Amino acid sequence: MNTTSRIKKNMPLIKLQKLIIVSLLIGFLSAFLGITLKKLTEHYEDIFFNQASLHPVFIFVFPVFGLSVIYFLRQYLFNKKENKGINEVFESTRSKTKNIPKSKIASHFINGLLTVVFGGSTGVEVSTVVATATIGSVAQQKKNVFREYKTELICAGIAAGITALFNSPIAGLFFVLEVISRKVTRAYLISNLIAVIVAFGLVYLIDEEPLFAVHITTWYIRAIPYFILLGIIAGINSVYMTRCVLFFKNNLKLIKSHYYKILIGSVILSTSLFFFPQLYGEGYHALKMIFTNPNEAKISVHLLYTFIGIIVLKPIVTSATLFSGGDGGVFAPSLFIGAFLGLFVALILNTYFNANVIPINFMVIGMAAVLSASIHAPFTALFLICGLINDYTLFFPILLVCLISKYTAKMIYPYSVYSYAASVAK
Incomplete structure (x- = not known):
């Protein structure tokens, strides 16, 4: 058997090995991004909210300042590309040629942080979803072998990000299934399971506590x-x-x-x-x-x-x-x-x-x-x-x-x- 025939015969195993490696990387990077964004947002939101509580004038200053900074960043740093939220993910997963630009990692991270810190009445969850989806999108563009796994790798990034935010790998898996993909393939299961396991492992290592200290006793x-x-x-x-x-x-x-x-x-x-x-x-x-x-x-x-x-x-x-x-x-x-x-x-x-x-x-x-x-x-x-x-x-x-x-x-x-x-x- 010549070298070409041997490679063709082993191609499924080679693709599986590469899929596992890239899923590990996507899981770690997405979880790290999600945890970092959550921690930074919690920290600075508390600081700015306390200042607004002590000095009510800031309630009128912070929102207009934050939204203005976001606008100028979008105009001069992020090439005038508007953040469309989760619509960007749908556009990418439903097209073979359209990919999420790399800049969306930074733009959603920074703009999501600034929005909430300066009083914008939303959260960083969707910012995390799009940023981590971009990690998966970038990964599938790097190797021709991953082109057929575009949706799977995007979903793996999102699932890991949701896992990191809410300390729930099952929620991460269900979110991409119910909202993004709505179909399950073998590659989907492998990439998403690996990504959420890595994300959950990272959350466990930093000993992340539940967001709300709630004691439920029973229900009737x-x-x-x-x-x-x-x-x-x-x-x-x-x-x-x-x-x-x-x-x-x-x-x-x-x-x-x-x-x-x-x-x-x-x-x-x-x-x-x-x-x-x-x-x-x-x-x-x-x-x-x-x-x-x-x-x-x-x-x-x-x-x-x-x-x-x-x-x-x-x-x-x-x-x-x-x-x-x-x-x-x-x-x-x-x-x-x-x-x-x-x-x-x-x-x-x-x-x-x-x-x-x-x-x-x-x-x-x-x-x-x-x-x-x-x-x-x-x-x-x-x-x-x-x-x-x-x-x-x-x-x-x-x-x-x-x-x-x-x-x-x-x-x-x-x-x-x-x-x-x-x-x-x-």
Whole structure:
């Protein structure tokens, strides 16, 4: 047997070996990027939020400054290429020739960080998704042998990034399956499993603690009708958020001047932050506060005003942030709204209907329900929330409510922000 014949015979094994090696590399780089972005965002968001709390004038300065810096970076550093969010991933995976530019790693990393740090009411999850997708995209361009694995390697980067952000490899796998790929091949399984294992190993090595310190004790069968009610309300609320984002995206596109966009977005954002500082950035600082002792919370006029204001305004300020050039998506806003919505429903049920439900359970389930309905990915939401709090006590009610919220949302409006972007990208 000559050398050429031997190489052809061994080609499947050679391709497998190279796929394993590149998946290891993608997993590490994507996880490292995700962890770094998360840590930097948490650190500087706390600093800037504390300054805005001490000196309210900064509430009006930070958003316009941050959005302006992002605009000038885009104009003069990133070749005037607008960040389209997850739509960039869909465009790449659905085309054999179109790839995500290398610059998207830096642009989404920097712009996502600046958006949240300076008060933009979104999160770094979608910034991480696109940046890590770019890592996978760049990897498949380096060797001809990887060209046929384009979608698989892009998904491997995203899955590793989600794993690093939320400490849940299963959530990472389900996200790319439910939202990005929707098909499974052998190469897909190999590359994605290796990438999330590497990412999870890195998270384990740095001893990353759960984002929220939540202690779930139990749940009761009699609460199931109330869980179903929460799922329906979460589905309706997610449609409201989706329509808000699409309204700003589609109906205000006639405004061509970036300066007017920045001004409009900053006014909406700063005014909302002035009355509801909980809306600053990702909002995780506010969630950590209400997670401290929600079971002791009591309904009051001020609390009702706060809850209604937050639930109504969060989709608007998120949409305004994205419209005016901020980088991010609906991941963090969904978790934020879901927690406040769940606590709000639980307190109403306990105060006016003597339901005697456990508020902290409703907060956790609400987070999963709104996320599931917002991105139409119930299993992603299920495992992401369980990984986020490192507790699976509420596995069954979360699964039930995620399915209800998703199909409630789809009955009202067939698109999520992601599926709408995917339909546009086709």
